Amino acid sequence: MFSPVNLIPTGGVRQRLGRLLGGLWPRHCLVCGEACPVEGLCPACRRALPWNRSACQRCALPLPVPVAACGHCLRRPPPLAAVHAAFRYEIPLDRLLPRLKFHDDLAAGRLLGGLMSEALAGAERPDALIPLPLHRKRLRSRGFDQTLELATPLARALHLPLMDDILIRMRETAPQSRLDAAARRRNLRRAFAVREGIVLPAHVALVDDVMTTGATLHAAAAALRRAGATRVDAWVCARVA
Numbered sequence: 001m002f003s004p005v006n007l008i009p010t011g012g013v014r015q016r017l018g019r020l021l022g023g024l025w026p027r028h029c030l031v032c033g034e035a036c037p038v039e040g041l042c043p044a045c046r047r048a049l050p051w052n053r054s055a056c057q058r059c060a061l062p063l064p065v066p067v068a069a070c071g072h073c074l075r076r077p078p079p080l081a082a083v084h085a086a087f088r089y090e091i092p093l094d095r096l097l098p099r100l101k102f103h104d105d106l107a108a109g110r111l112l113g114g115l116m117s118e119a120l121a122g123a124e125r126p127d128a129l130i131p132l133p134l135h136r137k138r139l140r141s142r143g144f145d146q147t148l149e150l151a152t153p154l155a156r157a158l159h160l161p162l163m164d165d166i167l168i169r170m171r172e173t174a175p176q177s178r179l180d181a182a183a184r185r186r187n188l189r190r191a192f193a194v195r196e197g198i199v200l201p202a203h204v205a206l207v208d209d210v211m212t213t214g215a216t217l218h219a220a221a222a223a224l225r226r227a228g229a230t231r232v233d234a235w236v237c238a239r240v241a
Helices: 011-024 043-047 071-075 093-103 106-119 136-142 146-158 181-187 215-226
Strands: 083-088 128-131 167-169 192-194 203-211 231-239
Touching: 083 106, 093 106, 093 146, 093 203, 093 231, 106 146, 106 231, 128 146, 146 203, 167 215, 192 215, 203 215, 215 231
Parallel strands: 083 231, 128 203, 203 231
Antiparallel strands: 167 192
């Protein structure tokens, strides 16, 4: 029986087609729109990336000097053992991430996932990466999960297992951006669960796009710890200061 899957270009065919199309239509920077030699960012925009190299190790809050735990984490230790954020949420991340999340720009997701792999190559490796899931209603509406778009190239580049179907968002919650810190925690209480029968590795890392207060990641980490994970980290693309 004829299968439409055979129509999908694979391997070298896709690469040769990409080179041909790149020659016909020059690549452009995803931030400034200028022509650039490779897909993604021009040299000037790449130099302007706000890498988050000095931060709290427990919540990735940008700081003048790196510390094991900031004052807030010392007063109220989070359920995450470590948080690694590739960038501060500044220009041009405040343009690239919305392009992925709200404008279906999967090229931005591939770019950001690759940049995350550069930033996090030296981080302590978990046994597996777990993308923070959307609720099924929001997934149907959006058509894709932006954290999975980040986690897939990240896992591939760092040769880590990707467990993208074990964490469930149990209920649709109000958008976190509309709530203060206390309301965010209430909004996410018992919002996540791990599928029944899943045996989790001891050390896992959640993948998310943007971390603000950390309430969503903390709720997901609590669910993973209840299901048997002994250590939960977070690997995020950008951290809001």
